[in-house]
Amino acid sequence: MKHDKGMVIVLSGFSGAGKGTIMKHLMSSYPGFYHLSISATTRPIRTGERDGREYFFKSRQEFDEMIANGEFLEYATFNGNSYGTPKEYVTQLTREGKDVILEIEVQGALQVRDIFPDALLLFVMPPSADELKERLVGRGTESSEVISQRLAISARESALMPRYDYLIINDVLEEAVCEVHGIIQSEHFATKRNKSAIAMMQSQLKAFA
């Protein structure tokens, strides 16, 4: 079946839920199925990098103009360098029928829906809050204060869970990856994503009547 176009898929969830790991395994387990968006950044280009492959490299002025023109789906600044997801590139990929997958923090994820109303929003969480805490502690990189802060953020973010489309419990990684893939593939059959196939069938049947 020829679906209307590619989907924008947002993978989000609590810090420590394993979003990044799921993304990595999804890309390697199902090669060719999913496309990553390329971010724009003000960080200087490094040896071996190419503009438009790792990043779209922008000057500070160019980046600020993109912000002013509303060209970003979302953006953020770390260590003085800014990073953003350009809308236009995502739009272009979906027009080509490609499924684009974005890993975004909880607050930003819901904003994507304002721009792409048919975006598919997936929320990743560990099997329990205890497990979430253990994973944050297990990293061994954060102080107990930082861990408490993160859990407090997760508690606030949990109020937004019902606004997501699907809930993925990341207990056994392989299962979670398989579920994410199954959900995305099934969503292609949603009637709202097949308006042109429906319209065609309706007009063909009308011709018989």
Place this chain on the structure above:
Amino acid sequence: MKHDKGMVIVLSGFSGAGKGTIMKHLMSSYPGFYHLSISATTRPIRTGERDGREYFFKSRQEFDEMIANGEFLEYATFNGNSYGTPKEYVTQLTREGKDVILEIEVQGALQVRDIFPDALLLFVMPPSADELKERLVGRGTESSEVISQRLAISARESALMPRYDYLIINDVLEEAVCEVHGIIQSEHFATKRNKSAIAMMQSQLKAFA
């Protein structure tokens, strides 16, 4: 993940689209996954049949009382015998966590949603209107007038397609069966079907804060 409860799944679509064949193959390809509802009927019990296995056998008076009490999801009469899908039996199966699948004509299918708002509605169609016509002709059992009538009904029914959740194109049977299974399994991860898991995570996180 412990989902809230079993789902009510309605498989519907044009006459001649192959709903019955998909149902049969779904039941045999994925044994134990899906449960059929048992209809009530006024038809006399036959040798070898058992009340509550093939059908719930009812007298005309009992059946009419069930209609009057609104106990049917839908009902119809063929050759003087009435057949109906009892709501209570479907409710009971879903409470036990079982997925119940119903094959229902297009008009009746949407009524199921009035009673089960979370019912999953699947619309089956052939790859084209020409193919639908060919399948009806190919049966060799209907006159050309009946075929024209059926196509006219399909044309009217096609206006309801956007109100279904998913569209299944029955081109290669095995693929269609596999898609139906995938869609149902993925739907179990919908946030609206996991309200208790979400509520539990929210309360656990609150306890940390």
